[in-house]
Amino acid sequence: MDSHVDLGFLLSALIPSWNSVSWLLGFFTYLAIAGSILPGKLVPGVALPDATRLHYRCNGLLSLLLLIVLLGISAKMGVVSPTVISNRGLELLSTTFFFGFLVALILYISGCKSKSKGSSLKPHISGNLIHDWWFGIQLNPQFMGIDLKFFFVRAGMMGWLPINLSILTKSIQDGTLSQSMILYQLFSALYILDYFVHEEYMTSTWDIIAERLGFMLVFGDLVWIPFTFSIQGWWLLRNNVELTTAATVANCFVFLIGYMVFRGANKQKHIFKKNPKAPIWGKPPKVVGGKLLASGYWGIARHCNYLGDLLLALSFSLPCGISSPIPYFYPIYLLILLIWRERRDEARCAEKYREIWAEYRKLVPWRILPYIY
Secondary structure, eight states: OHHHHHHHHHHHHHSOOHHHHHHHHHHHHHHHHHHHHSOOEEEEOOOOTTSOOOEEEEOHHHHHHHHHHHHHHHHHTTSSOTTHHHHSHHHHHHHHHHHHHHHHHHHHHHHHHOOOOSTTTOOOOOSOHHHHHHHOSOSSOEETTEEHHHHHHHHHHHHHHHHHHHHHHHHHHHTOOOHHHHHHHHHHHHHHHHHHHTGGGGGGSHHHHTOOOSHHHHHIIIIIHHHHTTHHHHHHHHOOOOOOHHHHHHHHHHHHHHHHHHHHHHHHHHHHHHOTTSOBTTBOOOEETTTEEOSGGGGTOTTHHHHHHHHHHHHHHGGGTTSOSGGGHHHHHHHHHHHHHHHHHHHHHHHHHTHHHHHHHHHSOOSSSTTTO
């Protein structure tokens, strides 16, 4: 009987409403306007095969802070409930999923009709409908002058924070606020803010440079990032965890080490791309074949940034204790994804750099975790 009630509740909670549609469209409208008019550094993207470049206005931090202020004022005035997301999260999840499905379909249709010869909009059609809908047809499709790929990844990362803040507000209202919830909220908020402080680094990532925009990226950005990265918060709303002082200190160390490695490795590579002679850790950089950095974090492991990302993901889950595997969904998924991505990276680099890559592998034998993998 109870299982039928629970299933019925789950199905009814997943049904989108016009309210959830209006919240989602309101969020996207705000992002489009804020992204277009707020001041921000104009960052040139990498050169595309036809020698053109897209330019990205990196004003995500200002857009995020203004969004939080506007939501706070709206909650204070009673225009919107601060717990609206935590109360109706499943409804918002299904609405976002259907929106992503629809967007991918429109991208597929418009891509098939494109006659453009430029690198950004040139259609890449395999003839397999599922493959083309999933992986996308065009590299950088636009809508009303907005680069959709950059827009969607910003929307996902930005949407994660209001979800968390709504969960935090509900836990305060319910009287269940715990040290675990505070740790999770603090770590993820710092991670999100840091992402937007360094938003320009996103313009040189593989997703932005090389992946076409299809359902895979749209779903990943709009649904996967905000709704699965916040699983720990949802779980802590319904489960009480008492952390020892030692566990809390250890958790903080995991976060700090993860952040230091993740941000440090990405920063070193970003600086190296701009100035290959810039010192790394106070010394001239060791460069293999004039192209590959083998100093700093990149002399420890070939994908040291992935290690930092994994430690950060683990730090978001450790406040939940070890009584359930559910809060560890994100770090487990990320481990599988990054090992798969690292294998793809290795194959691509071996093909691109050939003997230089073989030399780099001898110099730096470890893939992600020194002495283990």
